[in-house]
Amino acid sequence: MLADSAGYAAICYHGNISLADRKVKDVVPFVTIELAYGMQLNQLRYMVAVAEERRFTRAADRLHVAQPSISAAVAGLERELGATLFYRDKAEVSLTGAGEVFLPWARQILADCEAGAAAVRDLLGMRRGRLVIGATPSLTTNVLPPVIAAFHRSHPGVELLMREAGSGDLVERLGSGELDVAVVILPVDRPWVTCSALTRERLVLAVDPRHPLADRGSIPIGDLERVPLVMFKDGYDLREATLAACNQAGFSPLVAISGMEMDGALALVGAGVAAAVVPESVIPTSGGSLRSVRFDDASLARTVGLASRSDRPFSPAARAFVEALRAHIGRSEPESNLGGPASAVTRSG
Numbered sequence: 001m002l003a004d005s006a007g008y009a010a011i012c013y014h015g016n017i018s019l020a021d022r023k024v025k026d027v028v029p030f031v032t033i034e035l036a037y038g039m040q041l042n043q044l045r046y047m048v049a050v051a052e053e054r055r056f057t058r059a060a061d062r063l064h065v066a067q068p069s070i071s072a073a074v075a076g077l078e079r080e081l082g083a084t085l086f087y088r089d090k091a092e093v094s095l096t097g098a099g100e101v102f103l104p105w106a107r108q109i110l111a112d113c114e115a116g117a118a119a120v121r122d123l124l125g126m127r128r129g130r131l132v133i134g135a136t137p138s139l140t141t142n143v144l145p146p147v148i149a150a151f152h153r154s155h156p157g158v159e160l161l162m163r164e165a166g167s168g169d170l171v172e173r174l175g176s177g178e179l180d181v182a183v184v185i186l187p188v189d190r191p192w193v194t195c196s197a198l199t200r201e202r203l204v205l206a207v208d209p210r211h212p213l214a215d216r217g218s219i220p221i222g223d224l225e226r227v228p229l230v231m232f233k234d235g236y237d238l239r240e241a242t243l244a245a246c247n248q249a250g251f252s253p254l255v256a257i258s259g260m261e262m263d264g265a266l267a268l269v270g271a272g273v274a275a276a277v278v279p280e281s282v283i284p285t286s287g288g289s290l291r292s293v294r295f296d297d298a299s300l301a302r303t304v305g306l307a308s309r310s311d312r313p314f315s316p317a318a319r320a321f322v323e324a325l326r327a328h329i330g331r332s333e334p335e336s337n338l339g340g341p342a343s344a345v346t347r348s349g
Contacts, residue, residue, distance in 0.1 A: 041113065043077040044106040046070045047085060051103050054092040124316055128157040131317040134170040134182035135162065136237060137262040139304065142282045144183065147328045151321050158317050164261075166235040167307075174309055180318045183325070185237040186305040197305040199329050201279040203241060204292040208272045211291070218294040221249040228256035228274040230265045237302060242277040245300055266290065 049059035050070065060067040078085050085099035095103060122128045135144055140162065148160060163173065167184035174182055175192050188195050205224070207214050213227070224246060231253070232239040246253045256274035265276045270289035279302070283292040306322060308314065314322065 039077055039080050040073070041110070043073045043080075044110055046073045047077055047099075048103065048106050048110065050074060050086065050093060051095055051099065054094065056093065122157070126155045126158055126316050126320060129315070129317050130159040130161065131315070131321060132161045132163065132178065132180050133321065134173055134179040134184075135164060136167055136170070136183070136185060137164050137232075138238060138279055138282060139183050140164055141262050142279070143304070143329075144325075147321070147325045150328070151324050154324075155317065155320060166233070167237050168235055171307055174307060177309075180308075180315060181322065182307045184305060184307045186303040188305075188307055192310055193307050194310045195305050195307050197303050198326065199304050201281060201302050201304055202294070202298065203238075203277055203300045203302060204280040204283065204294050205275050206266065206269045206278045206283055207275045207291050207293060208270055208289055209291055210272060211275060213275070213293050214291045216293050218296050220296045221245050221300070222251070224253060224275075224277075225249075225251040227254065229253050230260055230268050230274045230276040231255050231258040232265060232276075233259050233261070238277060238279075241300070241302060245277070245295075245297075 046059065046063065046065070046069075049063055050056055053059045053062060056070050056074075057067050060070045063070070074085065081098065081102065083098035083102075084096050085102060086093040087096055119128070133144075144162075148162075151158075152160065163170070163179060165173070167182075167188065170179065170182040170184050171188050171190050171193055173179045175190065183198075184195075186195055186197055205213065205219065205227075213219060213223070229242065231242065242253060257268065260268065262278070262282065265278070266282065268274060269276050277300075280292055280294070283290050306325075308318075
């Protein structure tokens with residue numbers, strides 16, 4: 001187990017644990033690494049070099065260290081262990097019984113440390129790692145797929161995990177540490193979250209081509225009073241936006257079916273079961289089984305944003321994903337229905 005302390009990493013091996021039981025907790029840039037018994041990692045390096053070169057002078061030449069430093073380090077290691085590791089002759093040195101026993105452990109400790117350092121270098125260089133992203137179902141349908149594809153092409157060694165839920169649930173998962181970053185609908189009211197607005201999406205009425213409203217250019221909100229609607233799950237932003245718009249217009253919506261996810265809702269609309277209030281960007285621009293009808297009130301829209309823990313900086317992978325997301329939205333804005341970028345950054349609470 002590695003743990004950092006006062007600018008160096010301390011390695012602690014307790015009792016009779018096996019090498020397989022040890023796990024790297026953290027690796028930090030170090031000048032000195034000390035073992036639980038006061039040993040230093042350099043002592044192990046010097047001991048292994050002497051054992052392989054069979055002379056202190058050759059070990060010093062190999063490591064580009066003064067020979068007295070090698071001798072002093074090995075002597076200190078022997079004091080810590082309470083055992084002599086080498087027979088010292090004028091011609092060469094050889095391992096004692098204690099040295100024979102200790103050598104493979106010293107080599108394994110050095111290998112473990114290097115493997116841990118390499119793992120961290122890989123993580124920082126995004127050659128490996130994991131990124132957990134949260135997003136609302138509507139955003140995973142239309143906004144995120146090209147972003148995820150581009151990120152995977154650039155960083156194939158980073159495993160991406162997606163979590164779909166409503167914005168409220170996603171923010172709670174951020175707070176519990178389950179997510180690295182979430183793409184949500186703003187505003188978000190939690191003290192531990194920092195939010196950054198990405199874009200504003202117009203909401204429209206999705207209908208099938210045979211629906212009586214399919215050929216209308218736009219409609220007032222009040223026309224929904226007699227239109228059967230597919231409603232999303234409780235807690236989903238689109239459900240709340242639909243209910244709020246209808247209530248503000250003075251009526252309760254006529255719910256044909258409730259509790260749907262985005263894909264299911266669009267399938268029911270396409271089948272002619274009912275209409276649904278959705279982001280305009282999820283409706284194909286030409287052909288297909290869906291048509292979009294805009295509302296006269298252009299304020300019926302939502303702001304899409306990023307949410308992250310205020311007390312945690314982005315990992316390299318999270319930063320790369322956010323940059324890819326912003327770049328995609330920037331390219332899509334002129335030709336899409338996203339409604340224009342938004343750049344406000346807020347700390348909730």
